[in-house]
Amino acid sequence: MFTLTHSKPYKIFNQSCYGLSVLDDNTIDALITDPPYGISYQNHYWDKDLPDKQIWADTLRVLKQGAFGLVFSSVRLMHRLMVDLEDNGFIIKDVIFWGYLNGMPKSRDVALDIDKELGVESHVVGEYDYVQGYKKGGAENYYATKKKLKRTPCSTLGMKYKGAGLGIKPAYEPIILVQKPLEIGLTVAKNVVKYGTGVLNLEQTRIPYAQGEGKVGHNPHPQGRVTANILRVEEWGDGYDKFFVVPKVRQSVDTFNKHPTVKPIxxxxxxxxxxxxxxxLILDPFMGSGSTGVASVQLKRRFVGFELDNDYFKICQKRLRVSKPSL
Structure with a gap:
């Protein structure tokens, strides 16, 4: 097992995570990872399939008894990933919903396709600026624009189905909360005494009361509510903003970071x-550009991560080098 120091509380590997051979059994305190979703996101090679379920057996081996984990997923294949996690010994504890308002619908106006199928030319009614969500070549191209023709259906059938599409606007991302079982025969308290794991850190994740809001509950806590399984990106103005609010990351924040699925620090x-x-000690087997590692170092945790893609690994190296623990 490698040694971590105060001056360098992390160790990262530019290699496949499968096997986790450099890690000893029962040595990791928590898992936080954003693995491939298996949805071919923006046609990236690394997102063609869900991870081989072997990684979850490897991860279970190195985690301490009772350790918790957080695994990002997609709505479409979350159920498959949960089965893989459960089949390899994890307990599914909850699903956290990271909600946001600025997701992009994966759809198109099918009425225009109907016109084309019927051999009818759709009307051109104007043009608009097309904003490229991500463009190969890096973050500097994130807001590349070009003019597109705006069309409206012309056929009778096309008019009937005007605006019909294939999907609704995505507004959340699921994060699966899992746990390695406690050691057989131990209570939660005994497991904490032996391993330091088995409980969630609710004290450091409480949601502060809104300005002017009175304390709630039969025994209100001065620091706020226990964190919920809904995390919001923006305030939604619905009179019930009792959730953690965090801005969604933009790829232009770090000009050198071209990873397309960067998570907000x-x-x-x-x-x-x-x-x-x-x-x-936090483990991330699918490190990407290193957001888990940066957050871990800033919060005075130790970190170990794996990333096979050399470009993303170099980005992670750069981000970790400049990360400093918060006071």
Missing amino acids: ELMHHLVNLVSFDGQ
Whole structure:
């Protein structure tokens, strides 16, 4: 097992995570990872399939008894990933919903396709600026634009189905909360005494009361409510903003970071705080550009991560080098 120091509380590997051969059994305090979703996101090669379920057996081996984990997923294949996790010994504890308002619908106006199928030319009614959500080549191209023709259906059948599409606007991302079982015969308290794991860090993840809001509950806590399984990106103005609010990341934040699925550091702070305590060791087998590692170092945790893609690994190296623990 490698040694981590105060000056360098992390160790990252530019290699496949499968096997986790450099990690000893029962040595990791918590898991936080954003694995491939298996949905071919933006046609990236690394997202063609869900991870081989072997990684979850490997992860279970290195986690301490009772350790918690957080695994990002997609709505479409979350159920498959949960089965893989459960089949390899994890307990499914909850699903956290990271909600946002600015998701992009994966759809199109099918009425225009109907016109084409019928051999009818759709009317051109104007043009608009097309904003490229991500463009190969890096973050500097994130807001590339070009003019597109705006069309409206012309056929009778096309008019009937005007605006019909194939999907609704995505507004949340699921994060699966899992746990390695406690050691057989131990209570939660005994497991904490032996391993330091088995409980969530609710104290550091409480949601503060809104300005002017009175304390609630039969025994209100001065620091706010226990964190919920809904995390919001923006305030939704519905009179019930009792959830953690975190802005969604934009790829232009770090000009050198071209990873297309970067997670906000504020979100990762919340998740690191939830499943770990000061000084504990966090594992991310699918490190990407290193948001879990950055949040871990900033919150005075230790971190070990794996990333096979050399470009993303170099980005993670750069981000970790400049990360400093919060006071």
